[in-house]
């Protein structure tokens with residue numbers, strides 16, 4: 001590991017550096033000196049040593065502010081004949097996971113619960129009755145909210161999905177964000193090569209997955225993100241992923257400018273919204289007749305999704321919603337496996353993943369950095385180094 005920086009100014013310049021890079025980058029946060037240490041990619045898998053059979057995790061016994069209700073837990077485990085033990089490698093911290101802990105998400109795990117929904121691990125032990133998994137297989141949770149902020153996951157075979165051995169950093173994000181992007185590109189309108197998609201929140205992991213998948217599938221993207229302090233770097237990062245156009249919210253509000261841009265492209269048939277606020281009516285007014293605007297997130301808290309009624313009446317614009325958990329509940333395991341295989345085929349080798357890793361025991365520090373947005377465009381993950 002190489003220590004790179006230790007104060008906020010340097011952090012910001014490092015952020016610029018990773019935003020400009022078209023490769024994955026993984027850094028580990030060191031709370032002792034507030035520094036970020038670079039980890040060589042692809043990340044090397046590590047497995048627990050010894051036979052202690054102890055798992056450590058972050059749990060909550062009442063819903064509320066994650067900083068207040070989450071605490072470390074530890075217990076000895078054993079597996080039954082119908083169970084598998086998974087050594088979790090990386091588990092991410094996603095906006096919905098925090099909403100689940102707060103009790104503001106439609107999924108309400110039975111309490112006490114271990115936090116976390118997304119991540120991947122390696123099977124280390126299998127019970128006598130297990131038929132389709134063996135030690136060394138890579139898996140992701142097959143159900144929501146199984147509790148991935150943990151060193152281990154004890155589960156039945158049908159609760160897990162075997163995945164191809166792609167780059168570990170990509171496996172860490174495979175469960176939720178790329179499938180969300182993939183479904184939205186496939187399920188709402190019949191996109192043909194050369195068609196355009198308009199989206200906000202383009203720097204989110206879903207937004208970046210949309211850009212990458214769209215460009216590989218032959219679609220064009222018109223992308224918006226917040227200007228912030230690193231707009232040129234964000235723009236470069238998104239263009240490197242395959243974005244055709246990247247603009248700021250200020251530019252979206254500029255009617256004259258948008259009119260000129262839309263005149264030069266085919267009007268987008270698909271709109272993707274994870275923010276809300278002014279972005280939705282402005283984006284909707286750029287869309288093609290019979291276009292579909294899909295809302296899948298509400299990053300701007302308390303916002304409404306509203307459009308000019310004329311767009312619904314005269315342009316036949318549709319407003320729809322997407323929730324991956326609902327898709328998972330209504331589709332078979334085989335359909336999900338086929339989708340994951342296709343995603344790994346398209347994105348597994350070179351979709352750039354930017355991670356900021358924390359030890360599970362430093363959970364609250366990770367959370368504070370997340371709330372202060374100090375991780376920048378990196379996804380926060382808990383890394384189990386055993």
Ligand SMILES: NC(=O)c1ccc[n+]([C@@H]2O[C@H](COP(=O)([O-])OP(=O)(O)OC[C@H]3O[C@@H](n4cnc5c(N)ncnc54)[C@H](OP(=O)(O)O)[C@@H]3O)[C@@H](O)[C@H]2O)c1
Nearest residue numbers: 095180203204205206226274296297298299300322323324
């Ligand atoms: N419906 C589903 O099935 C589903 C599945 C997955 C995710 N989601 C939702 O999709 C959204 C993105 O998730 P993710 O995991 O991809 O996020 P993420 O990678 O954690 O994205 C974080 C980025 O969002 C941007 N952001 C934060 N607040 C914003 C705001 N108020 N306005 C505009 N941009 C803002 C910031 O980028 P900048 O600083 O560059 O602006 C930030 O870096 C979330 O709302 C999540 O809940 C929904």
